[in-house]
Amino acid sequence: MTKNALVIGANGGIGNEVLRQLVQDEHYETVFSVARSALVGNHANNSKVQHKSMDTADEGEVKSYVDELRSAGKKLDLVICTTGILHQKGEGETPLKPEKRLEDMNSAQLAEYFRINSILPAIWLQHLVKVVAKEKAAIVFLSARVGSITDNSLGGWYGYRASKAALNMLLKTASIEYKRRAANTSLMCYHPGTVDTGLSKPFQANVKPEKLFTPEFTVSQLLSITAELDAEESPFYLDWQGHTIPW
Ligand SMILES: NC(=O)c1ccc[n+]([C@@H]2O[C@H](COP(=O)([O-])OP(=O)(O)OC[C@H]3O[C@@H](n4cnc5c(N)ncnc54)[C@H](OP(=O)(O)O)[C@@H]3O)[C@@H](O)[C@H]2O)c1
Numbered sequence: 001m002t003k004n005a006l007v008i009g010a011n012g013g014i015g016n017e018v019l020r021q022l023v024q025d026e027h028y029e030t031v032f033s034v035a036r037s038a039l040v041g042n043h044a045n046n047s048k049v050q051h052k053s054m055d056t057a058d059e060g061e062v063k064s065y066v067d068e069l070r071s072a073g074k075k076l077d078l079v080i081c082t083t084g085i086l087h088q089k090g091e092g093e094t095p096l097k098p099e100k101r102l103e104d105m106n107s108a109q110l111a112e113y114f115r116i117n118s119i120l121p122a123i124w125l126q127h128l129v130k131v132v133a134k135e136k137a138a139i140v141f142l143s144a145r146v147g148s149i150t151d152n153s154l155g156g157w158y159g160y161r162a163s164k165a166a167l168n169m170l171l172k173t174a175s176i177e178y179k180r181r182a183a184n185t186s187l188m189c190y191h192p193g194t195v196d197t198g199l200s201k202p203f204q205a206n207v208k209p210e211k212l213f214t215p216e217f218t219v220s221q222l223l224s225i226t227a228e229l230d231a232e233e234s235p236f237y238l239d240w241q242g243h244t245i246p247w
Helices: 013-024 059-071 107-128 158-181 215-227
Strands: 003-008 028-035 049-053 078-081 137-142 185-191 236-239
Touching: 003 013, 013 028, 013 078, 013 215, 059 107, 078 107, 078 215, 107 137, 107 158, 137 215, 158 185, 185 215
Parallel strands: 003 028, 003 078, 028 049, 078 137, 137 185, 185 236
Antiparallel strands: none
């Protein structure tokens, strides 16, 4: 029981469940978590959890956080980044609604998709290379099948698709450098299926009940798939069944 994990975006529907399952996993001694606010859920007070409220999209805050881990001699065996946006209309937020047609695109919306779905992961990839465990580690980003350029036959959702495709490209590019600097690290983009969380709520009407997964299901798939990754074959773009998605 000596492993350390980090969950980025620990208050999301999927992120909070990742945290819950890792806390229950006896292989993990410490589960670090970061989110924009105090941690929610019963496991928030578990002694294995070390939570920090911070802006997970802020370059300076991410650097300081990872530098603190490094100064404390911490090494991460597993990192799961569960942040991502599809729609929003909250106070102080850039309004987001997935585009149905060319006329729906606007630069503020596109910039916000890229800021959270692509640039936030890039910043973490940049810094995490300093703190991954040398012997074996995995860094997972929640992506989506709609980020596959090859698989795009439906169109629409310009900003979300493009920002997830950019995430995939950033991870694939980083994987080449990780092979030199942290060779035993597996990098993965994960498609969780359609999961019953706030993110998918407005789009669940046409999803068959058996195709709408619980966070419990997709996270247990994610953790068992991650445990089997071989860094020699990194990077990965896998779905909830462990099947490869074309980039
Ligand atoms: N649900 C699905 O059906 C589905 C399908 C395909 C892919 N995904 C992907 O899975 C991931 C998790 O989604 P979810 O279903 O758990 O959604 P969710 O419940 O809406 O959670 C949203 C996550 O994004 C973070 N976030 C939102 N706005 C942010 C901002 N301005 N700055 C920093 N972080 C922000 C939240 O961070 P805090 O913890 O700090 O609040 C939280 O971790 C996303 O990347 C999503 O694209 C989901």
